[in-house]
Every structure is written in C-alpha cells, then in structure tokens.
Amino acid sequence: MNKKQKRALTKIIIAIVLIVLIKVSELWIDYESFCIGKFGLGKVILFILYMIPYLTVGADILKKAFKGIRNRQVFDENFLMAVATLGAIAVALAYSGDYTEAVAVMLFYQIGELFQSIAVGKSRKNISNLMDIRPDYANIEVDGKLEQVDPDEVAIGTEIVVRPGEKVPIDGVVTQGSSALNTAALTGESIPKDVEVGDQVISGCINMSGVLKIRTQKEFGESTASKILDLVENAASRKSQSENFISKFARYYTPAVCYAALALALISPVISLIIGNDAEWGKWIYRALTFLVISCPCALVISIPLSFFAGIGGASNAGVLIKGSNYLEAMSQAGTVVFDKTGTMTKGVFEVVEVIPDKESFISKEKLVEYAACAEIDSTHPISISLKKAYGKEIDRTRITDIEEISGHGINAKVDGHILSVGNEKLMKQIGIVTATPRTIGTLVYVAVDNEYAGCIVIADVIKENAFKAIKALKDIGISDTVMLTGDRKEVADDVASKLGVGKVYSELLPADKVSKVEELLSVNRGKKKLVFVGDGINDAPVLTRADLGIAMGALGSDAAIEAADIVLMDDDPVKISKAIKIARKCMRIVYENTFFAIGVKLICLLLGAVGVANMWVAIFADVGVMVIAVLNAIRALFVKRL
Amino acid sequence: MKKKYDIEVDCANCANKMEEAAKKTEGVINAVVNFMTLKMEVEFEDGADHKGIMKQVLSNCKKVEDDCEIYI
Numbered sequence: 001m002n003k004k005q006k007r008a009l010t011k012i013i014i015a016i017v018l019i020v021l022i023k024v025s026e027l028w029i030d031y032e033s034f035c036i037g038k039f040g041l042g043k044v045i046l047f048i049l050y051m052i053p054y055l056t057v058g059a060d061i062l063k064k065a066f067k068g069i070r071n072r073q074v075f076d077e078n079f080l081m082a083v084a085t086l087g088a089i090a091v092a093l094a095y096s097g098d099y100t101e102a103v104a105v106m107l108f109y110q111i112g113e114l115f116q117s118i119a120v121g122k123s124r125k126n127i128s129n130l131m132d133i134r135p136d137y138a139n140i141e142v143d144g145k146l147e148q149v150d151p152d153e154v155a156i157g158t159e160i161v162v163r164p165g166e167k168v169p170i171d172g173v174v175t176q177g178s179s180a181l182n183t184a185a186l187t188g189e190s191i192p193k194d195v196e197v198g199d200q201v202i203s204g205c206i207n208m209s210g211v212l213k214i215r216t217q218k219e220f221g222e223s224t225a226s227k228i229l230d231l232v233e234n235a236a237s238r239k240s241q242s243e244n245f246i247s248k249f250a251r252y253y254t255p256a257v258c259y260a261a262l263a264l265a266l267i268s269p270v271i272s273l274i275i276g277n278d279a280e281w282g283k284w285i286y287r288a289l290t291f292l293v294i295s296c297p298c299a300l301v302i303s304i305p306l307s308f309f310a311g312i313g314g315a316s317n318a319g320v321l322i323k324g325s326n327y328l329e330a331m332s333q334a335g336t337v338v339f340d341k342t343g344t345m346t347k348g349v350f351e352v353v354e355v356i357p358d359k360e361s362f363i364s365k366e367k368l369v370e371y372a373a374c375a376e377i378d379s380t381h382p383i384s385i386s387l388k389k390a391y392g393k394e395i396d397r398t399r400i401t402d403i404e405e406i407s408g409h410g411i412n413a414k415v416d417g418h419i420l421s422v423g424n425e426k427l428m429k430q431i432g433i434v435t436a437t438p439r440t441i442g443t444l445v446y447v448a449v450d451n452e453y454a455g456c457i458v459i460a461d462v463i464k465e466n467a468f469k470a471i472k473a474l475k476d477i478g479i480s481d482t483v484m485l486t487g488d489r490k491e492v493a494d495d496v497a498s499k500l501g502v503g504k505v506y507s508e509l510l511p512a513d514k515v516s517k518v519e520e521l522l523s524v525n526r527g528k529k530k531l532v533f534v535g536d537g538i539n540d541a542p543v544l545t546r547a548d549l550g551i552a553m554g555a556l557g558s559d560a561a562i563e564a565a566d567i568v569l570m571d572d573d574p575v576k577i578s579k580a581i582k583i584a585r586k587c588m589r590i591v592y593e594n595t596f597f598a599i600g601v602k603l604i605c606l607l608l609g610a611v612g613v614a615n616m617w618v619a620i621f622a623d624v625g626v627m628v629i630a631v632l633n634a635i636r637a638l639f640v641k642r643l
Numbered sequence: 644m645k646k647k648y649d650i651e652v653d654c655a656n657c658a659n660k661m662e663e664a665a666k667k668t669e670g671v672i673n674a675v676v677n678f679m680t681l682k683m684e685v686e687f688e689d690g691a692d693h694k695g696i697m698k699q700v701l702s703n704c705k706k707v708e709d710d711c712e713i714y715i
Contacts, residue, residue: 004653064709071706077656117653124679237675237684247659302655302678309679 001118008114011057015107018053019100043097050099058085058106075254077296081109084292087285088616095282105293105616112624116302119631123310126638133185133204133225135169151220162212168205171223174198176213181205186228187571188319204228227562231321235312238324239305242591246304249599250297257295257606261288264610283612290609293619294602299627303594303634310637311587318640320580321568330549331567331584335529337479337577338518340543341486341496343536344553345470345574346461350382352390353442353462357455368455372447374400375413375422383443386459406430410445421448428453441495461488463496470574471500477578477585483521485514485543514543522548534577536561551577582643590637594630601626646693648683650676651712661711664703670696683713 001009034042055062058081065082068074088102137148139161146161151169154160159175162168168181178196183189186204195201201214204225220226265288269279308325315322322328342348355365373391376384377400388395402414409430410423421431428435428446433453435446442460446453474482484505486493493507506517522531533540533547536554541564544550552565554572562568569576605622608614614622652658658678665674665685673686685700687693697715704711 067709071709073660073707076708077654113653120679124681233677233680233682234684237677239675247656250656250659298654298656301659305655305678 002121005114005117005121008110008117012107012110012114015053015057015103018056019103019107022049022053023100046097047093047099050103054085054089054099054103054106057103057110058082061106061109062086075258077254077298080254080258080292080295081106084289084616087289087292091282091286091289101616105620108620108624109293112620112627115624115628116298116631119628119635120302120306123306123631123635123638126313126635133167134229135167135203135225138169138220139163139166154216154220156216156219158216160214160216162207162214164207164209164211166207167225168201168203168207168212168214169223169225170214170216170220171200171202171218172214172216173200174212175215177210179210179212180208182208183571185317186224186319188317189571189573228316228321231323231562231568232312232316235322235324238326240308240325240329242329242588242595243304243308243325246300246595250301253300254295254297257291260606261291261295264288264291286616287609287612290614290616290619291606293616294605294609294622296623299623299630300595300598300602302627303598303630304591306631307587307590307594307634307637310634311583311590311640314587314638314640315580315583318576318579318583319570320576320583321562321570322580322584323566323568327549327566328584328587330530331532331581332588333528333530334479334532334549334581334584335526336481336483336521336531337474337534338483338485338521338531338547339534339574339577340514340536340540341484341488341493342461343572344534345467345484345500346463346496348461348536350386350443350459351462352386352457353460354458355455356458358453361449361452361454363449363454368447369457371415371418371420371449371454372422372445372457374415375403375411375420375447378403379405379411383445383459387445387457390457419450421451422446441492460492463499464572464574466573466575467500470577471502473575473578474581475501477581479578479581485509485517487511487514511539511542514540515546518543518546522546532577534574536572551580553577579640579643583640586640586643587637590633594633597633598626598630644689644691644693645684645686648685648697649714650681650683651714652676652678652681652708653710657708657711660707661704664707665700668696668700668703671700674700 031042031046034045061078061081064078068076068079085102085106088105089099092099092102135151138151138154139146140149140158141161154170160170174195174197176197180192180194181201182192183205192208203223265285269281269284272279308328311328312322339345352369355368357363357365357368369387369391373388374395376387377395400413400415404412406412406427410421410427412421421427422445424446425435428448431448431451433448435453442458445457445459447455447457471482480503482503484493484497484502486507487509488507490507493505497505509517518533530548532549532551533543534551534553535544536552541560544552544564549567550565551567551569552561553569553574567580601622605614605618609619652661655678658676662674662676665671665683670688670691671685672688675684687696697713701713701715704713
C-alpha cells in the first residue's frame with residue numbers, strides 16, 4: 001500500500017470505530033429526549049455526532065466536488081457522491097432522523113475506491129513482474145575487474161560479461177564460455193537453450209550455468225528486451241472497440257442517469273401536487289439520490305482496460321506478443337488462417353530425407369552420401385550444405401581433386417581416384433545416363449561414379465514436428481478454414497498440405513502473388529470473421545500488413561517482422577497460433593462478461609431504485625460490489641498458461 | 644512528434660477525462676492515456692513548443708480531474 005492508500009485506510013477505520021461508538025452509545029442514551037424547552041437539543045447532538053465520521057471519510061470528496069463545480073465538471077463522481085450523501089442527510093434531517101445511511105454510503109464508496117486502487121496497483125505489479133525482462137545493468141571488464149554500468153551506455157562492439165543468474169542485457173554474440181540460457185520470459189519455452197562461442201544471444205534471457213562473454217551487436221534501446229517492453233507498453237494505447245465503447249458509454253451514462261434522477265425527484269411529487277395529493281417529497285428525493293449513487297461509471301470503465309492489459313500481459317508471458325488491444329479483439333474473431341509454408345509449417349532448411357542407391361551398383365547409402373558430400377565440399381548452395389550435414393564428418397581435402405562446377409547442373413570431381421558426377425537430371429544426361437524418377441517429393445540429387453549411375457539422394461524441407469498438432473489444434477477450436485501459400489513447386493506444396501490436413505493450398509507464388517492471393521481471400525465476405533496471415537516475417541512483410549491480422553513467428557531478433565506484424569510469436573512453434581487465438585478468446589469473453597454484468601446490474605438497480613425496492617445500500621453495492629467483482633474477473637485474463 | 648509522459652491518476656474514468664482534455668488542447672494532434680501503465684502519449688503538431696503545450700495540457704487536465712499529475 002502506498003501513502004495515499006494508507007491514509008484512506010486509516011480514515012475508514014476511524015470512521016467505522018466512530019459509527020460503532022455512536023451506535024453503542026445510542027443503546028444507553030436516549031438522545032431524542034434531550035430538550036431545552038421546545039428545542040430538541042438531542043437531535044442537534046445526534047446530527048453533530050454523525051457528522052464526525054461522515055466528514056472523516058467524506059471531506060476529501062466534498063472538497064473535490066466543490067473544486068469540480070468551480071471547474072464546471074458537474075458529472076464528476078465526487079460531485080455525485082457529495083450530492084447523494086448530502087441529500088440523504090437532508091432527507092434524514094427533515095424526515096427520518098437516521099443519518100446512518102448517508103455515512104455508510106460515503107464509507108462504502110471510500111472502501112470501494114481503496115479496494116480498486118489496491119487491486120489495480122497489484123495487477124499492475126503482477127503484470128510488470130511477468131514481463132520482468134528489463135536488465136538493470138551490464139558488466140564490463142575494466143583492468144581485470146568487473147564493473148556494473150548502465151546498459152544504455154554500452155557501445156556496439158563492447159565485450160560484456162554475463163554471470164550465472166544475471167540477465168543478458170544487450171543482444172550480441174558469444175565470444176567466450178558456454179552456458180544454458182533460460183528464455184522462458186521471452187518465449188514461454190521452459191527448456192533452456194544451450195549456447196556456446198559464436199552463438200547469437202538475445203537480451204532478456206537469464207544465464208543459468210556458465211560465465212559468458214558477449215560482444216554486443218546492438219544498442220540497448222535497439223535490443224530485443226527493450227523492443228519487447230516498448231511494444232507491450234504501447235499495446236494498451238491501441239484501444240479496442242470495446243474500450244472505446246465503454247468510455248463513450250460512460251460519457252453519456254452518467255449525465256443521463258443524473259437527469260433521470262432529477263426527473264424522478266420532480267415529476268411524481270409535482271403531479272401529486274397538481275391532483276391535490278400529498279407530494280411525498282422525501283420518498284422521491286430519496287429515490288433520486290439512489291440514482292445518483294448508481295450513476296458512477298467507474299466499475300464499467302476500469303474493468304475493460306484492465307482485462308485487456310491482463311490479457312496482453314499473460315500472452316506475452318506465454319511468448320505471444322500482441323501489439324494492441326484492438327489486435328487482441330480481432331484475434332478472437334479469427335475465422336480464416338492463411339500461412340506461409342516455408343519457415344512457418346516447415347523448418348525452412350533442407351535436409352536429406354531419403355537415400356536411394358541404385359540396385360545394380362552395390363553402393364551403400366552411407367558411401368553415397370559420403371561421395372556426394374565430398375564432391376560438394378566447396379559449394380555453399382543450401383543443397384550442398386544439407387549434404388555435408390547429412391554426412392556429418394570432417395572431410396579430408398586431399399581425397400578430392402579436379403572440382404568442376406557446372407552452373408545449373410551440378411559438380412564433377414575426382415574423389416579417391418573415382419570420377420564423381422553429382423547433380424540434377426541435366427548433368428546425368430550430359431554423361432549419358434538416363435535416370436528414373438523415384439516417387440518421392442523433394443529435390444533429387446543424382447550421383448554417378450565413373451560415369452555409372454550409383455543412386456540418388458532426396459532432399460526436402462522438413463515439416464515441423466508441431467505443425468500437425470498446430471493444424472489439429474486450430475480445427476479443435478473451430479477454425480477449419482486454413483489456407484497455405486507457398487512459392488514452392490506444386491507437388492511439394494500439395495504433399496505438405498495433404499500431410500498436414502490443410503484446407504486449401506496455392507503454390508508456385510511469387511512474393512507479389514501472395515499479396516494478391518490474400519487480397520482475393522479478403523474479398524470473400526466472411527462477416528465479422530477475420531483473416532489471419534502467419535508468416536516468418538522474412539519476405540512476407542507486405543502480406544503481413546495486408547491481412548486483417550498479421551502474425552510473425554520465430555521473429556525474435558528480426559526487426560522488420562516485429563515492425564510489420566500485429567502479433568509476434570517469439571519462438572517458431574506453430575501451435576502458438578491456436579494458443580494466441582485461445583488467449584484472445586478468453587480475454588474477450590471476460591471483457592463481455594464484465595461489460596454485460598456491470599451494465600446489467602446497474603440497469604436493474606436503476607429500475608429497482610425507481611420503484612423504490614432498492615435503497616441506497618443496494619445502490620452502493622451496484623457501484624462498489626460490481627467494481628470489485630469486475631476487477632477480480634479481469635485479473636483472470638492474466639492466467640493463460642493452461643489454455 | 645510524439646512524446647511519452649508518466650502520469651499519476653486514481654481512477655480509470657478520470658484517465659479517460661484527462662485524455663479528452665489533452666486532446667482538446669491547442670497544438671495537440673492526438674493524446675492517448677494508458678491507465679494501466681500510467682502513461683500519456685501526446686502527439687504534437689509539427690514544430691510545436693511541446694514544453695509550453697504540456698503545461699497547458701496539465702492545466703486542462705487539472706480542470707477535469709483535480710487529483711492528477713503529469714511529470715513533464
């Protein structure tokens with residue numbers, strides 16, 4: 001609790017004690033009987049006694065209300081509470097003589113305010129703890145000693161030291177040491193990531209085991225941790241329709257209820273007067289005052305942004321960065337999910353998936369891969385890299401001579417005295433070999449030894465293990481309209497799509513075609529349902545911006561993707577797509593619950609108040625109780641781990 | 644030009660009122676108050692004297708919600 005809250009609590013406690021004392025004293029003393037002649041001194045004493053706790057808790061409100069009037073802010077909630085309670089006192093003075101209600105209303109109002117302030121403060125703290133990735137300092141070695149400096153002052157290219165238990169402050173490359181990094185705060189992934197010399201590390205990770213020396217590659221402000229914090233902090237500035245609705249509603253709600261109160265106080269008594277009945281001013285004014293208490297808009301206004309804030313906070317903790325409340329809202333309405341193949345559903349790196357030695361050559365699979373890797377030793381083509389990776393051993397250079405690369409065909413080389421030809425169909429044709437095309441999907445690399453066909457190696461982009469789960473998870477939450485876009489060949493695309501169970505697939509698209517394809521899909525009327533595009537953000541930034549909602553995945557460290565996307569998945573796990581939708585749906589459900597609950601209860605109370613069923617106690621519940629429940633409900637949006 | 648300021652305010656509706664007041668201040672194109680992070684983002688007209696404008700924003704905010712603060 002801060003100072004302000006403590007002061008409010010003290011006042012509330014004093015007021016409660018005073019009220020109890022007065023009530024107890026009333027049991028013993030009959031104040032009403034004190035009279036000086038006809039003048040009821042007892043009444044005055046009672047009035048003064050009750051005014052002490054009233055002013056203890058209410059003086060602030062009265063003061064603010066007065067200031068509000070001076071600044072012509074009539075429908076301010078302090079003003080409403082002041083009028084309501086002073087009115088109740090006046091009614092008590094004129095009729096019942098019971099001031100308890102007026103004091104209690106003020107007291108409960110203050111208790112509600114205090115609770116709200118504490119609850120909001122707590123959730124603010126909870127959420128910022130969740131996103132506790134801001135590094136406070138960086139260690140720099142000066143004359144063999146470590147010195148802590150402000151990370152803002154570290155220049156690019158400086159060597160910093162990160163000890164176990166510390167956060168990596170700035171993005172960079174490991175120059176010394178090896179360790180395991182905890183990336184949970186960034187990606188929601190609980191398995192630590194091993195790093196060693198030469199590996200990229202991003203800021204915000206926690207170093208778990210060894211001391212690391214890191215050469216920084218970015219400034220602190222441009223580093224991942226700072227970027228993410230910035231993004232989440234700015235997220236609430238992009239307000240959702242629900243938020244705009246509620247603040248607009250509040251702007252009309254309060255004045256409307258106040259005028260209704262005025263009408264309620266005047267109409268019936270005036271009509272009664274005209275037809276000659278008793279006006280019953282006290283009864284109607286009391287009902288009108290009840291209206292004023294219900295008219296405070298705070299319960300409505302607080303719970304909606306709080307829900308969004310908690311939802312965005314919870315999501316970022318699960319590795320889903322949402323750049324605005326409006327995107328969270330849109331995400332909950334996702335109807336079509338369009339994704340890019342390479343890098344999203346597949347790993348985006350080529351791997352040897354099959355080795356088919358020729359039956360007549362008696363060559364082993366291992367030997368075939370070894371020969372291919374040897375021939376490709378100097379090539380940096382992705383296919384060569386995957387061949388060398390499949391071989392996995394160091395290649396002895398002295399075995400290879402006479403390397404000749406034929407562009408668009410392949411490579412001829414001499415290995416261990418044999419003439420090797422490694423390449424595509426065209427290369428085989430050149431040396432007079434007719435190849436059979438095996439029934440596999442992928443890129444084929446043929447190998448010939450001494451101009452004799454030896455076999456072929458199939459290289460393909462591998463589907464991510466979680467991709468199957470991702471599509472299934474989307475179907476489970478009712479999104480069966482899935483579309484895959486790719487620049488890849490039709491056979492490859494169709495194969496991946498049918499394996500994954502994707503609804504539609506469009507292949508052989510140039511980057512520009514992807515944009516027009518998405519536009520075409522957008523033109524189909526799907527009501528309120530939104531079209532979501534998921535890509536790895538590397539060359540699909542225009543598509544990300546064009547779709548209703550762009551999701552960049554595995555984008556940690558890629559500024560362009562973070563810039564273009566509306567939602568950023570921090571690791572490259574496609575299951576997170578459905579998780580993000582679930583988070584958004586849960587958050588929106590809470591938002592709707594709160595909106596309907598708060599407005600509903602208030603309207604019911606207004607109705608009951610107008611016919612005289614609800615008294616001021618009910619009214620104060622409608623105000624404070626609803627707010628407490630709405631705030632507690634909003635906090636639920638924070639818990640997304642198990643979705 | 645956009646600038647961000649820390650603010651102090653107690654209730655969400657008051658934050659909305661501050662936003663309205665800031666928006667109406669001369670020289671301000673747009674203002675967004677974030678009650679959850681207690682921050683106010685103000686977009687100024689080009690070449691405007693933001694210090695002077697912020698003083699005006701603060702005084703306008705004080706008018707609608709006495710109990711608020713902007714750390715300029």
